[in-house]
Amino acid sequence: MNLQTNYLGLTLKNPLVAGASPLSDDLDKLRALEDAGIAGVTMYSLFEEQITQNLVGASDQNDGYSDSFVQAASTFAGSGILDRGVDSYLEQLQAIKNTVSIPVFGSLNGTRDGEWTQYASLIESAGADALELNLYCLATNLDESAAQMEERYLRIMTQVRERISIPLVVKLSPSFSALPNFAKRLHEGGVDALVLFNRMYQPDFDIEKRKVNVSLKLSYAQELRLRLRWLSMLSGRINCQFAASGGVYKAVDVIKALMAGADTVQLVSSVLLNGPERVSSILEELESWMSNHQHTSLDEIRGCMNYQNCADPEALERANYMKILKSWG
Numbered sequence: 188m189n190l191q192t193n194y195l196g197l198t199l200k201n202p203l204v205a206g207a208s209p210l211s212d213d214l215d216k217l218r219a220l221e222d223a224g225i226a227g228v229t230m231y232s233l234f235e236e237q238i239t240q241n242l243v244g245a246s247d248q249n250d251g252y253s254d255s256f257v258q259a260a261s262t263f264a265g266s267g268i269l270d271r272g273v274d275s276y277l278e279q280l281q282a283i284k285n286t287v288s289i290p291v292f293g294s295l296n297g298t299r300d301g302e303w304t305q306y307a308s309l310i311e312s313a314g315a316d317a318l319e320l321n322l323y324c325l326a327t328n329l330d331e332s333a334a335q336m337e338e339r340y341l342r343i344m345t346q347v348r349e350r351i352s353i354p355l356v357v358k359l360s361p362s363f364s365a366l367p368n369f370a371k372r373l374h375e376g377g378v379d380a381l382v383l384f385n386r387m388y389q390p391d392f393d394i395e396k397r398k399v400n401v402s403l404k405l406s407y408a409q410e411l412r413l414r415l416r417w418l419s420m421l422s423g424r425i426n427c428q429f430a431a432s433g434g435v436y437k438a439v440d441v442i443k444a445l446m447a448g449a450d451t452v453q454l455v456s457s458v459l460l461n462g463p464e465r466v467s468s469i470l471e472e473l474e475s476w477m478s479n480h481q482h483t484s485l486d487e488i489r490g491c492m493n494y495q496n497c498a499d500p501e502a503l504e505r506a507n508y509m510k511i512l513k514s515w516g
């Protein structure tokens with residue numbers, strides 16, 4: 188069965204990519220993932236905060252950072268990855284390149300204009316096959332409009348784009364007021380692929396200590412639905428590639444994401460919970476589904492359920508809202 192996938196000018200043996208996470212922090216685990224069949228890996232992110240610390244020294248590293256940014260950074264910090272510096276990130280990237288033969292994508296994570304974007308070229312020099320830029324977006328500033336925020340993100344993307352010649356991927360949050368327009372502008376500005384979506388981690392309260400608990404919960408399979416909506420809405424209408432990230436646990440989820448128009452499908456939570464064997468079992472089920480349906484290539488199903496191709500595009504839009512409400516009970 189041919190599961191070959193063209194992504195960012197690379198030929199992947201199948202559409203499954205390990206998403207940005209501590210999965211890339213352990214070379215033995217990565218080897219096991221490669222043996223299980225994973226076709227590519229995105230490294231955990233190098234955060235703007237880490238880079239700024241590197242540039243100006245540790246003393247005032249958090250000054251001026253929005254709460255959302257500090258939250259994003261500290262949510263991922265559990266594994267200790269964030270305590271390390273920029274050099275360690277680049278060394279790990281090189282070590283991964285020397286360990287596995289699948290493509291390796293670097294990841295930069297930031298939200299503010301600044302010098303940090305120059306580190307994109309170091310990630311390219313360290314051997315990354317592409318760069319994923321995670322625009323972890325949470326609007327908290329009362330004085331910044333949606334349009335101003337989008338302009339800021341476009342500036343950051345352009346700064347990164349100008350510094351690298353490898354493909355550029357942007358990982359987006361779902362919370363943009365006009366996502367299709369913003370996605371189109373990102374692509375027009377030189378983005379080769381979009382990852383839908385970054386996961387927004389929600390805080391909880393400890394009511395006795397009156398403390399905010401920031402703890403990372405792995406995703407639920409239902410989260411895929413949000414991805415399916417927007418992959419369907421954007422793929423085929425914007426001429427870039429797409430990766431699904433969020434809520435992919437089984438082969439059926441991969442098939443849905445491909446039908447919605449994803450070129451690749453990222454796995455994190457399902458592999459953290461179930462180990463690398465999850466990759467091989469998904470691939471086996473995907474192959475058997477393909478052959479049971481007499482498909483010989485993923486191109487035969489890719490995008491077949493997107494806005495342009497599905498028999499009932501209204502089901503993806505607001506027109507379906509009343510129908511959904513009526514379906515209860």
Ligand SMILES: Cc1cc2nc3c(=O)[nH]c(=O)nc-3n(C[C@H](O)[C@H](O)[C@H](O)COP(=O)(O)O)c2cc1C
Binds near residue numbers: 207232233294385433
């Ligand atoms: C422990 C952990 C660490 C993560 N670290 C990063 C990161 O450094 N950069 C990033 O862009 N996404 C990071 N993510 C988000 C994942 O890449 C992914 O988008 C999210 O978990 C949804 O996919 P899933 O449902 O397959 O887990 C992390 C997720 C987890 C669970």
